[in-house]
Amino acid sequence: MRVAQLAKAAGVSAETVRHYTDLGLLQPGRDPQNGYQQFAQADLQRLRFIARARRLGFSLKDVQAILARAESGAAPCGEVRDLLRERLAALQAHIDECQRLALVMHDALNDWADKPECAPDGQAICRLIEDFELPGENRPATPCPAH
Missing domain, CATH: 1.10.1660.10 (Multidrug-efflux Transporter Regulator; Chain: A; Domain 2)
Structure with a gap:
């Protein structure tokens, strides 16, 4: 062939x-x-x-x-089982991380729903990202400067 x-x-x-x-x-x-x-x-x-x-x-x-x-x-079967266990554990950890990230993204979109559009002002590039409180953080939001 x-x-x-x-x-x-x-x-x-x-x-x-x-x-x-x-x-x-x-x-x-x-x-x-x-x-x-x-x-x-x-x-x-x-x-x-x-x-x-x-x-x-x-x-x-x-x-x-x-x-x-x-x-x-x-016989490679024992090694195959061990490798698959390792791959499955890594995959599950990745899935868990993706699910955690999806929740954070969902929270961000909900938080940003009523936030105003702010132009970069030398202090911030995008206040939505910079002011969003990630899990484990405690950040005060900063308002958009007056235009």
């Missing part, structure tokens, strides 16, 4: 196949007649594995480690 055929069979882009080849995740042979890269059925299996691992949240570095462990003859 050539790059485009492999990509289509695996449901990824040709650029993805080329990138994974550049990283050494795929190691095609060469067609002796024209020098084109030739991928075997094993490459398709490996590419499908990589794509599936990526959709599960594993990084390419993770995938390289998993493949190296498997190629050494050792």
Whole structure:
């Protein structure tokens, strides 16, 4: 199979196949007649594995480690579980932070609903941002200067 055929069979882009080849995740042979890269059925299996691992949240570095462990003859499943636990914890922390930020943004929009438009005055660039009290802060608001 050539790059485009492999990509289509695996449901990824040709650029993805080329990138994974550049990283050494795929190691095609060469067609002796024209020098084109030739991928075997094993490459398709490996590419499908990589794509599936990526959709599960594993990084390419993770995938390289998993493949190296498997190629050494050792079962990578324990490492896979540990890595996924780490990825899940990091993802959950990111989700929690995004939810916290969404609440802060919601509070800011509510707070700003009745605030006047203020032009920059040398003291402030945008009073909405500069006067907004972030969680844990205690800041007095400053009024817009008279125009």
